[in-house]
Amino acid sequence: MKVQAQNGSAWIMEMATLGMLMLALIWAQSAQAVSQWSDYLNTEHRFEHRHIDGADVIVMVVPETSGAIMLPKMWQDETKNAVSAALEVAEFSGKQGQMVELLAPPGFYAKRLWVVGMGSELNRFDAEQLGATIAAKVTDKMSTVVVHARALSPSQIAAMAHGMDLRNYRFDRYKQTPKARPSYVTHWHGQDGEAAEAAYLATKPLAHGVFVARDIINLPGSDGYPAAIAELAERAVAPYGIKARVYGPEQVKAMGMGALYGVSQGSQHKAHLLVLEWHGGDKGEQPIAFVGKGNTFDTGGYNLKTSGDSIVRMQTDKAGGGAVIGAMMALAGEQVDFNVVGVVPLSHNLISGTATLPGDVLVAGDGTRIEVVNTDAEGRLILADGIWYARDKLNARAIADIATLTGSKVRALGTDYAAVFSDHPELLEAMKAAGDETGELVWQLPLGPYKGIIDSWLADIQNVGSPGAQAGARLLQHFAKDTPWIHLDIAGNAYATSAKGIHPAGGNGYGVRLLAEWAKRYAEKTQ
Template sequence: MTHPIPIQFRPVDLEALPRVTGRIVAFASGPGAMSPGLRRLDRLTRGAVGRMLNHEAFDKLKPGEAVEMAWPSGLQADALQIVRLPRRADRAAARKAGGVIGRALSPAGCTVLAEGQTQAAEIAFGVAMRAYEFTAHKTGERKAPGPIVFQVSDPEAVAAAAAPGAAVAEGVFFTRDLVNEPANILTTHDFAARLAAMQELGLDVEILEEEALTKLGMGALLGVGQGSESPSKVVVMQWNGGAKGEAPLALVGKGVVFDTGGISIKPAGGMEEMTMDMGGAGVVAGVMRTLALRKARANVVGLVGLVENMPDGRAQRPGDVVRTMKGDTVEVINTDAEGRLVLADVMWYAQERFKPVGMIDLATLTGAIIIALGHENTGVFSNNDDLCDALLKAARAEGEGAWRMPMGDAYDAKLKSRIADMMNVGGRDGGAITAAQFLQRFVKPDMPWCHLDIAGTALLKSDSTLAPKGATGWGVMTLDRLIRDRFEAK
């Protein structure tokens, strides 16, 4: 898998600046504002730094944005990048600054003159996150970024502060790799094997095969995958870092490794992106990896339903009726509304087996949520204000967009079926909401629950602050923060 680039933290050494090769990065809080490091660089460049800081181009920069000088006179460095950032910047600005640095990394390496930056660990996190590349299927020699050295006032303290972020970054990278992987590589077999390999980190991983799923009565999940050569599976990952016997938080992910739409087949244009329809399962996997790496003091169980939705002679048809593990029957109106069928059975299993204190599911579930919220926010649906508010607070703290959507009986009524207990779709209007209403039927009374529709945020067609175009890993940071703040022993 892809790993975050290693970042070293060393004491500030201004005398070494003339000999530094690669890129030098320094910070300024505003026009004309100079730290000791910037004053040293200004002398070495015969006043060029000062002129840059007083130029209108720098004056127009927002916190976290940068200007740079290529081949600055008086230095051996290839480039000098000056980032506008207050010494006591907030987390968002610091990570944005790191993202700007990470986007410009080169094989020549980079020296970041952080000096007294109080958010140096967050800047380093931003560098690591934005430096991600998915190169598993590119041939030729890869020119990896050179050494990244942060010069800071207290290297040991900054390194300690950065350690939890390194675990989060690795979890995000794991998620991004899964979502970016093509479906001929990431089959249900391969996905399950990658999760099983996390046992070496201390996770307890169990793979339920089709025979076991049939005995459990997971007719909804099995119906989705019956047209594929890849067998359906459920993978259960347990992290028991909290009090022994204490009920866990349950995370449930949709893992459709490829979605053709089944018999209700999708249009050809854009279908190649349906390799990302396992994004919810990818996020759950990334969170579980993060918890294990940082030895979280919490009990969390992650469950993912792994299927492939393909059209063949055995595939599920529109009009079929399936029986869920709960016992309810579902008339399948549209085989392309398959994710909710997978989640219904896995959510019920999670509650029956683990009796969790709360449950959060994630899925690239509906195109309707993209129409509603675009690619800036994940849609959040919940039956519990307390859990929902905590999740939204965690998302704000981590800078991941999330917006609560409505639910209600009027939407629920749209799922009424003539021949079964319910239909799997309720029409085009309010499609993301009726999908959430469907899922709520598989949430037990008094179970705090949130549903996260990440269809618009799991994969982007353009760069973002902390990720190149492609998979974002949205949700790993938010859920890790939620677990830290609400479920972890202090």
């Protein structure tokens, strides 16, 4: 798949059908991947064009127009008259997101008709959102959905189907009697069913990566501890040819990663380091590296979180690690032709007689002494050793770290944007373009000057400073040294209490799509 930006458009995709079919074949040949896919969705997409009588709903996707909406010639006159009247009353013009619903139109061959506007242009993310909107309206009493999409390209149809998949994910393993998951077949009637199917199948590894990231985020802290997340990740990436290595607590300690080890030393679940490698490029080629915060539960340590609302969702503190694992699956599933590695430091920040105390000094992998002024600023400590490992042990040519890091970020930007920090224009340009493409938007915050922001009188540096988001970023930059580096603070972005767009309630897998798209764009510019 080759993705390009042209004339300001965020979504002009040139897809080679042969390449898509090869990706589809790779997916279909992986029995494990197919089995895992069925664990998440009971829905199915079919792309052959055939007439279906008695469908539960016909969805007609139409472009924006200033005139009358063109209805299919084969419809009966009484159907066309009823639909035209309904559209006129609703002042429907085909603007993006407009929808008119009709129940059992006279003379119609389906139980319902939904007329949906696609606007004058439909980029990738808008197409995904449109698919999610349709998925959200399909009830558990519907088994057959037919989408008339002749106005859409194969890639737009694939994006809509992908959006439906993302919305239909459910995390229901803790419910005694889970509500039935969506279970229906969507038939797509477009211009080129074979190309649409190939394009859709190419989205499956990306969706699977998002699903795994959501699982990781949603797992409660007592079940989603470091060793458990490492084991889950190993199983998830195995069908994709990703090499996985897990370093246990004693190995972490022996390698000198005292910042990572120190965060977990108060828990029975000690620190682990998960390393994932995809070799799609030449042997010896420097990889692009992701480093994701995997703090599997955060009490704040001795700087205890005292708000019930803040502590109850702290299993989401591993969202950055989940994003890295999911992005690795997406890129390997797409068979990208460059080397990429994922590093996920895994910790469990609890209180006990052995826990790190405020004022303690931890020694990171590169020898830096860090004064722990606040034990609740633990994410940057584990990321420090993760970044060091990616730079020193994996010889990364560029590093992107991602973390639910600071409340300061939420106060600055809210939850619509992730904060991005970097001094490297080429990394920033690729990240901003990736955000526009995927709808996971980023906004750059300054790294400097902020001189002395993390200076310590006791050690080399300290783990807090003001402004808070910048202090976290500056600490991480210290460990990247001269390696091109970019930092994503996704605090507030990774979890929602209610469903919206392509995301159901709970963990949303934020960052999987963003990192995967960023890596492709950056690799294309630097190869």
